[in-house]
Amino acid sequence: MSTAGKAASRHLSVSQVTSGYDRADVLKGVSIEVRPGAVTCILGANGAGKSTLIRTILGLNRVRSGTITFGDASLSGMPTHRIVALGIGVVPEGNRVLPRMTIEENLQVGGLLDPYPRRVADRMEAMFAVFPRLKERRAQLAGTLSGGERSMLSIARGLMTDPELVVFDEPSLGLSPLFVSEVFGIVRRLKETGLTILLVEQNVRQTLDVADHGYVLAQGRVVASGETRVLREDAELHKAYFGVHH
Template sequence: MTANLILEDVYTAYDKADVLEGVSLEARSGEITCLLGSNGAGKTTTIRSILGLTPPRAGNIKFNDAALTGMATHRIVGLGMSCIPEGRKVFPKLTTEENLRLGAYQQTDEKVIQQRIAEVYEIFPRLEERRDQLAGTMSGGEQAMVSIGRGLMSAPKMLLIDEPSLGLSPLYVKENFKIIQRINERGITVFLVEQNVRQTLAIAHRGYVLSKGRVVAAGTPEELRANEEVHAAYFG
């Protein structure tokens, strides 16, 4: 299962003002690659560019051998990419299991859907206990599990995860990062967008730091921790 993602000199604009300015990065198959940066750095715009929601005005994006530039979002998802959006965004008036089923909307074989639901419950036993509970009545941490589980229902090659620690208690943040690591160990490539630098670098294989729409640092977690600018900004 390969899942290489490459961005080459990507420029993305809103209302003619560039948010991303020449972003180049690579998420390698089988690894957790992180994109770090403060609010407004362009992290979510990077995800929107990859998924074709806000198409870049210049540059190239490739997933395996496919050129994503100009491709419709549903076709990009069909290539094996799944996104866990910022803020979880569960369907509050649907049950846990109904939310999960929505993640398998491209799958028509009920046996396959049941098998994938069973795999999600294996990762998140708490969700099986709450399979008939309305997602809107669950805690923030449980909703995060529903969101990740729904993302896994398409059997993705790559998961794009946007700010998984946002709004969660420290206990759930720690649990979420362990879960992301376990998902990666199952063979799913992860592109993780985060502000929580310490937790992210503890599980990532490689990372990039984004500032004002530009990549200002790249390397292994050890290299990023040793980078003076990164250390001053995040560990000072």
């Protein structure tokens, strides 16, 4: 699976970050490290602060204290489009697409930050090679696609920025079990290319199977972290934070 992505060489570092909405702090001193070429997962129940963490990394929420860096660049206070241009792509929650645009037009929107049309065209063909179902329907309106097809399009559009790191925000949300397995298969294949991935999910078992390192959020704090092979065996952690028995 070739995505023509950039060689992963930069750490994403979130250090003691506090962030939230209005006067309420949602994240309370959160620290995570996303290593180059690895899959790092953020797990937690609804309301744990996962989406706020992603929004803060992407510049959509202000960092109230702490630091966020990508390589040598500080992301604090940087607008979202510049963060994306640095090499951080995003696959948003809910498989969001532009419903009144075709598949091809959605992908073109994903490549708008690149000033070289030839490069955008080449990247689109690379996405069609990865997702042949999208190529077959390239002229179809995105709003008429199935849930699984919208998920593929959302992922492909996130990769159109040629990112070094991709943030997946709840990619399995609302999908049937068949398409959930397909999405995690795509994440595995992207991992094999050396792409750095930050995976935010509630699907505990499949996430721990594909990720290398994980963090568990609860009430805006990191309550556990480590290699996923260790987290996978922590039955009490599963019971306490996810309501499932290992």
